[in-house]
Amino acid sequence: HTDREEDYRFLHSMLMEKKLHLLFKIHERLRRFEKRSPAPVLEHAASLASEVRDSLQTSFADRQTQTLSSSYRCCILLAVHDAVAQRDFEPRLPPIPDDALEDDEDSVKIVSLVKTKDPLGATIKRDKSTGAIVVARIMRGGAADKSGLIHEGDELKEVNGVPLEHRKPKEILTLLQKHSTLSPQLFMQALFDYDPNDDPTVPSKDAAVAFKRGDVLRIVSMEDDTWWQACHLGDSNTRAGLIPSQQLHERSPIATSLFTPRRVKPPGPSVSFPAGLRRSFRLGRKSSLAREAARSRRWSTGVHSSICPPTYKEVIPYHRDPRDRHRLVVLVGPSGVGVNELKRRLLISDPDHFGVTVPYTTRERRRQETEGVDYHYVSIHKFEEDILNHRFIEYGRYKGHYYGTSLDSVHRVMAEGKVCLLDVHPNKIKHVYTSEFKPYMVFVKPPRIDELRLTRRRDFEDMINLAETIESQCGHLFDKVIVNGDMAEVLRELKVDLEKVEEADVQWIPAKWTVREAFCQNAVQNRDANKITVH
Numbered sequence: 001h002t003d004r005e006e007d008y009r010f011l012h013s014m015l016m017e018k019k020l021h022l023l024f025k026i027h028e029r030l031r032r033f034e035k036r037s038p039a040p041v042l043e044h045a046a047s048l049a050s051e052v053r054d055s056l057q058t059s060f061a062d063r064q065t066q067t068l069s070s071s072y073r074c075c076i077l078l079a080v081h082d083a084v085a086q087r088d089f090e091p092r093l094p095p096i097p098d099d100a101l102e103d104d105e106d107s108v109k110i111v112s113l114v115k116t117k118d119p120l121g122a123t124i125k126r127d128k129s130t131g132a133i134v135v136a137r138i139m140r141g142g143a144a145d146k147s148g149l150i151h152e153g154d155e156l157k158e159v160n161g162v163p164l165e166h167r168k169p170k171e172i173l174t175l176l177q178k179h180s181t182l183s184p185q186l187f188m189q190a191l192f193d194y195d196p197n198d199d200p201t202v203p204s205k206d207a208a209v210a211f212k213r214g215d216v217l218r219i220v221s222m223e224d225d226t227w228w229q230a231c232h233l234g235d236s237n238t239r240a241g242l243i244p245s246q247q248l249h250e251r252s253p254i255a256t257s258l259f260t261p262r263r264v265k266p267p268g269p270s271v272s273f274p275a276g277l278r279r280s281f282r283l284g285r286k287s288s289l290a291r292e293a294a295r296s297r298r299w300s301t302g303v304h305s306s307i308c309p310p311t312y313k314e315v316i317p318y319h320r321d322p323r324d325r326h327r328l329v330v331l332v333g334p335s336g337v338g339v340n341e342l343k344r345r346l347l348i349s350d351p352d353h354f355g356v357t358v359p360y361t362t363r364e365r366r367r368q369e370t371e372g373v374d375y376h377y378v379s380i381h382k383f384e385e386d387i388l389n390h391r392f393i394e395y396g397r398y399k400g401h402y403y404g405t406s407l408d409s410v411h412r413v414m415a416e417g418k419v420c421l422l423d424v425h426p427n428k429i430k431h432v433y434t435s436e437f438k439p440y441m442v443f444v445k446p447p448r449i450d451e452l453r454l455t456r457r458r459d460f461e462d463m464i465n466l467a468e469t470i471e472s473q474c475g476h477l478f479d480k481v482i483v484n485g486d487m488a489e490v491l492r493e494l495k496v497d498l499e500k501v502e503e504a505d506v507q508w509i510p511a512k513w514t515v516r517e518a519f520c521q522n523a524v525q526n527r528d529a530n531k532i533t534v535h
């Protein structure tokens, strides 16, 4: 109300405010500026300043200018000016192809749809007047709809480079179907936790996807070397988001700082037992010999040291038929952590469901022992023949006698319809890490050192070091990592986990266990193969 004295004074003082006038001026300038693209007066201010500095005489004023222009801040400012001035911030458009003008006024889109098992979700028909193949209908929620790239009325020109001219709709459908059913999806299991909020390098936190180790992600695009696009599994409605590519994560300072594998002391000279002897043959017997054997065994990292942090593992869904054999359950851990104890307790908890292998030996059977229960007793000749025929997962020699766990014994337990529990030395994992056994890999980790001190009588430092080494070298192979603190609790957790795996509709296994591996890799290379040119 300008008639009110108070309001009038307020308005007057506001309009007379100097800052407001300055703001108007800035606004005016910017408006003018908007209309013309700003261009730098010169692009090499820094070198010009240096020339000026050199040519100045020694008068007082010259010296002042010289000091100013050679100051560190001034040099940096000019260098920044030049860097900005030399860059072209205008969007660069590709040159118009020569033949584009001849192409009437139509626009051609190349649409790249990532292959999935789902149908395309679009129907096509022939336009009676022009004879062209056009998109008749887009199914809501289908691949075409979700892509937002294809619309009703669009004319289809080619599919994967195959021209559609003069083709019958039936032929075209086959072409489309062929490409969509041939298209395996790419799944990656994360081997690390990722939270975009902790990542200063992510281009946009909102556009990124957070995940935890073990999560399975469907990869939507790998076109960018640094940022892939992926969706969480099961969330069919969630949009794809950015995740660091394998390459990027391997280089990431966060990953490398989190992943600093410690070097373990090399084994002492007294390693008299080849890896794999102890656990396989001493279930239920806690002989001092076996303990000694276990103690003398150490796993060196010297030769295997790896510096890459774990990233992703390509996995594929596995739908287990109830008639199929159970997956092998492999337990791995540093000596003394309690792998054997865990195996023994699992077995006792449900002997009809779980089974363990019976080891082979060349030593004499003792009075209280039973063939096929404590050991399979075989001759040295037979044992050595089996070694040559690669029938052992692990074997060793102690006091002139051989001991070992054979592949056959694993098969035998599995053939009984039981879940075979096997503990192996990390070096021997490769023998069972195959599609034949489809092992579910469990890593048994020691708890904190103070907890270990209360429950174990061992060399804790060594155990913890060894656990770290195993995790850094084989971490990508483990499906489950369990900390062996409270035994009852650990046993419960492991049983629940194993039950879940057995009951799951879909289990995730490494892609390399199937023949599809080669095909999937091929598909990754040809991910943009399913191109539909829509007119």
Ligand SMILES: Nc1ncnc2c1ncn2[C@@H]1O[C@H](COP(=O)(O)OP(=O)(O)OP(=O)(O)O)[C@@H](O)[C@H]1O
Pocket: 278, 279, 291, 294, 295, 333, 334, 335, 336, 337, 338, 339, 340, 341, 342, 455, 456, 484, 485, 486, 487, 490
């Ligand atoms: N969670 C636990 N709490 C307390 N003691 C444990 C636990 N797990 C294992 N132990 C004890 O630790 C000792 C070593 O366990 P176990 O023999 O199973 O180790 P291992 O991993 O098989 O190694 P090794 O083959 O060297 O013996 C055993 O005396 C066992 O009873």
